[in-house]
Amino acid sequence: MEESLKQILELSLTLLMLGGAVCACVFKDLLNAVIAGAFVSLMAAILFYVLQAPDVAMAEASIGAALTTAIFVIAIKKTKRFEEE
Amino acid sequence: MRIVISCALLIILSLGLVFALEQAPLGSNHIDKKDKPGRYYLDQGMEKTGAANVVTSVVVTYRGFDTLGEVTILFIAAIGLGAVLYSRKKEKRDQKEKPSASLILQTGCRFLFPLIVLFGTYVFIHGHLSPGGGFQGGVIIASAFLLLFLGCKEKKIPMKSMNAVESLAGIIFVGIGLAGLYWGGSFLENFLPRGMPHMLLSGGVIPIIYIAIGFKVGAELAGIVAGLIERNP
Numbered sequence: 469m470e471e472s473l474k475q476i477l478e479l480s481l482t483l484l485m486l487g488g489a490v491c492a493c494v495f496k497d498l499l500n501a502v503i504a505g506a507f508v509s510l511m512a513a514i515l516f517y518v519l520q521a522p523d524v525a526m527a528e529a530s531i532g533a534a535l536t537t538a539i540f541v542i543a544i545k546k547t548k549r550f551e552e553e
Numbered sequence: 554m555r556i557v558i559s560c561a562l563l564i565i566l567s568l569g570l571v572f573a574l575e576q577a578p579l580g581s582n583h584i585d586k587k588d589k590p591g592r593y594y595l596d597q598g599m600e601k602t603g604a605a606n607v608v609t610s611v612v613v614t615y616r617g618f619d620t621l622g623e624v625t626i627l628f629i630a631a632i633g634l635g636a637v638l639y640s641r642k643k644e645k646r647d648q649k650e651k652p653s654a655s656l657i658l659q660t661g662c663r664f665l666f667p668l669i670v671l672f673g674t675y676v677f678i679h680g681h682l683s684p685g686g687g688f689q690g691g692v693i694i695a696s697a698f699l700l701l702f703l704g705c706k707e708k709k710i711p712m713k714s715m716n717a718v719e720s721l722a723g724i725i726f727v728g729i730g731l732a733g734l735y736w737g738g739s740f741l742e743n744f745l746p747r748g749m750p751h752m753l754l755s756g757g758v759i760p761i762i763y764i765a766i767g768f769k770v771g772a773e774l775a776g777i778v779a780g781l782i783e784r785n786p
Contacts, residue, residue: 522684523606523608523609523684523685523686523689525684526676526684526685526689527688527689527692530689530692530693530696531688531692534692534696535692535695535696535699535774535778538696538699538778539777539778539781542778542781542782543781546781546784546785
């Protein structure tokens with residue numbers, strides 16, 4: 469019972485990551501795309517934690533979800549926000 | 554036509570992947586086999602290195618040279634970003650009046666900054682005992698500096714001393730490696746006494762290396778963020 473619950477959790481986290489990645493590719497508003505990328509990183513961090521790798525989860529949450537997003541947001545603020553055709 | 558060709562190529566590629574990976578024992582238990590390195594690290598890592606966190610013992614001692622390479626890659630990336638973002642028009646920035654943040658935001662930033670730095674320091678000092686380590690703690694410290702850059706714009710961060718800290722931490726890392734070569738027989742050898750596992754002063758050179766990495770990564774990433782924020786489009 470517990471094993472199948474864990475599998476459902478892992479599967480749903482993976483599907484959420486896939487959805488976030490597709491959103492990051494599709495969005496024309498680059499700020500939304502960056503937030504979707506941060507969402508992928510956050511779900512990856514939770515997945516690493518579920519798979520018993522807390523060291524990697526900390527690295528992913530702090531680098532992928534926090535610092536990379538901040539750097540991208542600063543870069544978008546200094547350039548253009550919307551993608552051009 | 555292009556869509557049809559790309560779809561056909563995609564189907565062929567995925568079929569090939571399926572046939573190739575059908576026989577691979579993905580997800581099987583590799584750890585319990587006796588001759589695999591994973592079992593060796595789990596059985597003897599704590600005894601031989603003195604670090605309670607096995608991941609740290611692998612990252613800093615067994616694959617310490619790999620970690621040195623990672624730190625070097627980050628250093629080169631920071632140098633490259635600094636070269637791209639460098640501009641001589643520093644005076645122009647000061648003429649433009651920036652709206653300063655509100656009192657509540659500034660006070661909050663000043664209150665939170667030491668707490669975040671303290672947490673990052675905890676993460677890398679306890680790297681050999683609990684999850685975390687130099688990279689994670691350094692990034693947490695860099696995010697504290699990011700908060701300071703965003704919240705209190707008038708607060709100046711001495712970039713020269715940050716660069717000095719970064720260089721000193723790198724020199725300490727390589728120096729410990731060379732000291733291991735001299736006293737222990739190989740580069741990055743753990744030449745200090747191991748001590749009792751699960752104590753703060755254990756693991757030989759592991760805490761020293763992680764403190765050096767924490768300072769280096771924190772100073773480097775804070776420098777990257779500062780360079781990005783100060784650059785005018």
